Amino acid sequence: MALFKIVHITKYQYNWPIKESINEIRLFPHNFENQDVLQYELLITNNPEVSFSTDYHGNRVGNFNTLDAHTEMTIESRMLVRVNHSLKIPDFEHSYIKDLASEKEKNINLLRLCYPETITKQETILDILNEIGCENKTIIEIAQQCNNYIFNHFTYTKGITNIETTVDEILDHKKGVCQDFAHVLLQLVRTAGIPARYVSGYICPNESGLRGEGATHAWVEIYTPNQGWLGLDPTNNIWTMDNHVKLAVGRNFIDCTPVKGTFKGLAKQTLSVCVSIGYEDGRHFEEINDVALEEVSSEVQEQLDYIELLHHQQEQQQQ
Known part of the structure; x- marks a missing residue:
């Protein structure tokens, strides 16, 4: 039997403001005969309202929208879980x-x-x-x-x-x-x-x-x-x-998929995931990974390059 305190942080960043971000998350640990969820807390940038449901496979699913323009979104999942696979x-x-x-x-x-x-x-x-x-x-x-x-x-x-x-x-x-x-x-x-x-x-x-x-x-x-x-x-x-x-x-x-969604706007996104694990004896482990996302199409890349060029020209004119 083991007890773990886990913090899972998912961070999206965008090089230009995006809006109307619609997201679906599966970040809720299972309660089953080998695993007990003793505590759980979910924290999301700007504290949007999250609606919960259960999917076909019995997973708890959260859905939320962030309508305002933003360049960053963080989803933090905190849990205390006891496991006994024996x-x-x-x-x-x-x-x-x-x-x-x-x-x-x-x-x-x-x-x-x-x-x-x-x-x-x-x-x-x-x-x-x-x-x-x-x-x-x-x-x-x-x-x-x-x-x-x-x-x-x-x-x-x-x-x-x-x-x-x-x-x-x-x-x-x-x-x-x-x-x-x-x-x-x-x-x-x-x-x-x-x-x-x-x-x-x-x-x-x-x-x-x-x-x-x-x-x-x-x-x-x-x-x-x-x-x-x-x-x-x-x-x-x-x-x-x-x-x-x-x-x-x-x-x-x-x-x-732990987090998936879509948004309105023309921007490149980056995704990093940090998992922190604490033990009963006081030990602590943390790992951060940059996640490889699907490449944008050549058409979208051309538009992004054009926006970058316009922005650079505006900065030069202001100097």
């Missing part, structure tokens, strides 16, 4: 894929979570499963060996992928970060017939030196008949532990 132990699960048949018939969501994405390199996925050999193996064995394959054949490398990177691209260069490995694992286990979902959250640092620690993290949960959802972390080739804190679940990253 309540579920994968070694106790000895079920097979055929044992899922009746549950898939009763639960349409489980059936949907069995469908892999449509990709061009599905043959590569089938080749990996053939190499692993899924026949006569339990759900746990198949999932664990898929997890192991990703860990041993893919290289953890920051900066070469972004939220738009596809499974096909990841299979090509065999490099990426936690969300990339989670998407590949989803493709593998779903193709094998195991219901699986993407999980967004945090992996809190300890002495183990796990990859991805201290920042927002991603992993996969597979469904088993006897224990329900069990978490697998392909980035570290482990089952989820007490330092995995869960925020949201869904079919993929898009369903779990």
Whole structure:
């Protein structure tokens, strides 16, 4: 069992004022049998009214608008969470894929979570499963060996992928970060017939030196008949532990995006994320990451360059 005080700060900055910013956030930690949310606080620049709802996957969702012109927006999420993953132990699960048949018939969501994405390199996925050999193996064995394959054949490398990177691209260069490995694992286990979902959250640092620690993290949960959802972390080739804190679940990253939105205005935006984690014993960890955003189109870039030129000319005239 572990207790964490987590502060997650998302900061958007714009090089020119924008307005009518409309946003959707999934920054609310799950209350479930392995995790208790003891305290939670949400702070947003200019204190807009936030409306709350629950999405199809059971995540709490917040929506808010900022209508006035602004060049910066900060969303700060503060939480105190207690985690106990030892309540579920994968070694106790000895079920097979055929044992899922009746549950898939009763639960349409489980059936949907069995469908892999449509990709061009599905043959590569089938080749990996053939190499692993899924026949006569339990759900746990198949999932664990898929997890192991990703860990041993893919290289953890920051900066070469972004939220738009596809499974096909990841299979090509065999490099990426936690969300990339989670998407590949989803493709593998779903193709094998195991219901699986993407999980967004945090992996809190300890002495183990796990990859991805201290920042927002991603992993996969597979469904088993006897224990329900069990978490697998392909980035570290482990089952989820007490330092995995869960925020949201869904079919993929898009369903779990912590913050997404749109705005009116012509401006370049930058995004930085700071995650601060405090422990019961007084230790503290903090990490700041600049997030790679999708490049603006050439047409928008030309307009931005023109605005910069006009602004520069006005400054020269005023001197």
